[in-house]
Amino acid sequence: MKEFSYQRATQVRDALTQIAGTTGAKFLGGGTNLVDLMKNEIETPAKLVDVRQLPLDGIRSSADGGLIIGATASNSDTAAHPDVRRRYPAVTQAILAGASGQLRNMATIGGNLLQRTRCAYFTDTSQPCNKRVPGTGCPAIAGVHHNHAIFDWTDHCAATNPSDMGVALMAFDAVVRYETLNGPGEIPLSDFYLPVGTTPHLETKLPPGALITAVTLSKLDVAAHSRYRKVRERASYAFATVSIAAALNVHKRRVQDVRIALGGVAARPWRARIAEAALRDGPATAARFRAAADAELAKAKPLHDNAYKVTLARNLIEAVLTDLAKRVK
Template sequence: MKPFGYLRPASVTEAVTAVAAHPGARFLGGGTNLVDLMKLGVETPALLVDVTRLPLDRTEPTPEGGLRVGATVRNSDLAAHPLVTERYPVLTQALLAGASGQLRNIATTGGNLLQRTRCPYFQDVSKPCNKRLPGTGCPAREGAHRDLAVLGHSENCVATHPSDLSAALAALDATVVLHGPDGERTVPVTGFHRLPGDNPDQDTVIRPGELITGVVLPPAPGGSAQLYRKVRDRASYAFALVSVAAVLTVRDGRVRHAALAFGGLAHRPWRATAAEAVLRDAPATAETFARAADAELAAARPLRDNAFKVGLARRLTVDVLTELTGRTGPRSA
């Protein structure tokens, strides 16, 4: 076991100051991913700063009619919160699709956003990996990549982001609230996670010392229906091969609002803006939904063993949108 320091700060400011002053320090929330990576030797922090006792565990309505979720709110509590189940069911569905009941009782909102890829090469310190050790290569490109990215990857990394919650937050246009040495700032969830490019070791746009203090959800679009659907290799406790988070409003047989995000396809939750452009004001039909999926997936660059993900994502998108259309209004104009 490698020794490390432990600090339980009394305030957000104290927590941020401690991490900023100790390069390589890590914030500790539920620890469901970080502690696993420490056991594997992937993470070797000299200091853990425990933020679970800070006043960041509340879920409260905002004056604008949205919702603010504290960074240490447990996944199980968030999934069951009355305002979430009523206004943001896609969030509840995504949370309940992830991990197990025991892990959801421990995992936190902020930690879920920050969880790292489950690419087997990243988790095995005996293998080269640009995400873990920049410049060593990406053996996944020619090796075991069936579960890995088909969108947004680079020569340096083909890993996927594993969070179910992040895909739902992306479809809901949520914002991440960060507190750092220079004060507070906000970042849209859609811009929070990075694509790998030449620096796959940098998962997010978080600056040194910054702590996630919460996530803010805008008011849900009026009259919308929401759905999160996840395809995986087994019925539970498995990461997504493909998932779709969708928020859809249909009136008079036409799509009036559509927000889509994919999970399991890219280095970050993938907001499907090309698909949304096709859907906007178009007839709410299976043909339109297929054209929208094709427009988004035209950018896919599958590898040797994961091309099936493209067809799977197409079919899943059409199925999800078709189901939502039946909930929001008539299918014909």
């Protein structure tokens, strides 16, 4: 690990000022991703500003009946919060599926959204990687890519986003709030992650030096009828091969509202808007769910060795929606 300086901030303005004063400085939350990357010299910040003592760990209802989750709230506290469990159960399930209890106790909500890919080429400094060293190439395209993207990848990068929680937040139209020295701002999670394009090392729309302060969820009745399901290569904690966060409201056997997001298929949590549009106001049947999944996956572009993800995603969409339809009748 390369030498770095460390400071602890107790106020948001203080944290922003400390970051602004040093090129290559980074905020440190739980460190469950950043510290590992520093050990392997994939990340080499000159300075860390610890934000765990900032007053940003609260979870409370918003004026519109939604929920505000502070950026330094731990994953464990968020998953266990009664309002999250009752009103957005898929968020709780996604967090619990994401990591061990020890990691959940340390990891923060803001940090979870900023964690970097677990692509083996990215984490192996003996290999080229456009995300780690721009312009060096993407060996995954012709190499080992069975667990890589089937949507929106380019010749420059086919890595997937590793967040479980992010998939559930994407399904529920979460908004990321942030603070800069010039004032506050917010970005819908649907716009938060940048397209891969030719610059996969640029990952989010956060302004330089910005600090995530909260994630907000609007009041969403359908979210109470939600589920997160994750397929992975081992039963212990592993990153998703394909995952799904889905919510469904059915009235008189017809779909009133539906939300679907997929994980493990793209460089960002993938909102299945084509499938949602195909399902609304239609019959809540397995055949209809399967047809909607096919419509969504028609634009998938699998690599040579990961076409199985298309079938897996189709089966997950059908199975989870069918199960939810039984529960909400």
